[in-house]
Amino acid sequence: MALPEQFAHSTAPSASTDGLELAGRRILLGVTGGVAAYKAAELTRQLIKAGATVRVAMTEAATRFVAPATFQALSGQSVFVDAWDARVPNLMPHIELSREADVVLVAPATADFLAKVVQGRADDLLSTLVLARDCPLLVAPAMNKQMWDNPATQRNVAQLAADDISMLGPDEGVQACGETGFGRMLEPEVLVEEVIAFFTPKVLAGKQVLLTAGPTFEAIDPVRGITNLSSGRMGYALARAARQAGAAVTLVSGPTGLPCPVGVARIDVTSALEMHGAVLSRAAASDVFIAVAAVADYRPAAPETRKIKKTAAGGEAMTLALTRNPDILSDVAALPAPPYCVGFAAESHDLAQYAEAKRVNKKLPLVVGNLIGDGFGGDSNKVILFDASGAHPLATTSKHGIARDIVARIAAALAG
Structure with a gap:
């Protein structure tokens, strides 16, 4: 005999069930x-x-x-x-x-x-x-x-x-x-x-997943630097989704104000060189590497040890010499036995052209592309997955929803 009102619909106030991760449980x-x-x-x-x-x-x-x-x-x-x-x-x-x-x-x-x-x-x-x-x-x-x-x-x-x-x-x-x-x-x-x-189905059980997330910060002097608008939310959502899918997850994070996802090991870095060192020392032992971080392409060639004063900058104009940062994703993909590498391409225009070129040039199995206006700084995202079989748009949804879809795609590729 069933218990009357057994697990009846709650009369407590609740939000819409759209996107709720325990809906129906x-x-x-x-x-x-x-x-x-x-x-x-x-x-x-x-x-x-x-x-x-x-x-x-x-x-x-x-x-x-x-x-x-x-x-x-x-x-x-x-x-x-x-x-x-x-x-x-x-x-x-x-x-x-x-x-x-x-x-x-x-x-x-x-x-x-x-x-x-x-x-x-x-x-x-x-x-x-x-x-x-x-x-x-x-x-x-x-x-x-x-x-x-x-x-x-x-x-x-x-x-x-x-x-x-x-x-x-x-x-x-x-x-x-x-x-x-x-x-x-x-x-x-x-x-x-x-x-x-x-x-959550454990589609990545037993796998070691290494991710980067957030911006990097390249010091000009002790108080100024070159950075970008990346919030880190997409990378953190992917770290969370991979851990929920059963993976052991290490997150190498640039400066963000985000809490570390439960069960994820986080390594905090500031500059691109620090991120490069943290990733390359762990990549060979990883099954999957997901490069989500918005890494600065260049850094000041000779950062000042003291704050630069306007009077010392040479009048109305200031010249800053830059040098190129190492390409973390390319270096990982070029390892003798690389992990399954996933790149991200955030573009202002011509997304398909640049994302596919990145996938081919770096010999990546998967690139996740999005327009900057669709994802930077927000809680939702609109992305297209690029692999050897073509372009695969995902529905616009929360970054957590996008992360779960990407993790499922990675797991399917590894299983195949």
């Missing part, structure tokens, strides 16, 4: 009795914002930290605590609650709860539900650092991994008790990223 959120239970309220809100439908099951201890009414108001769904809840017609909420869920996420998951899962104990609604589930289980540990480091907990963590249960975190930092160490629950926005990644 049904998540059963388990909340256990830890101080981090307060973060589960924000997690509920953010999961719904990403398009998911969320239903909450709590332990009795969890209700001492956050009232069920909070989660009901946020999710627009009934909240369950009692294994004998009369709202379930057959008195089997431990069966009914998980049957239509795509995943069970327990956040926070206390040390006691992890032990229950390992031992197969079922002494309350949430532990019984987890034992009876027929969908994947994700757990986000939250506990004192001593509890996390305890050999018993570490044995349980190892067993959970052996049982194919995904462990999200924990993080390191200051804890509610005042101590510092591992045991903090991941922040809600990080957990949402992990849930999105969980549902």
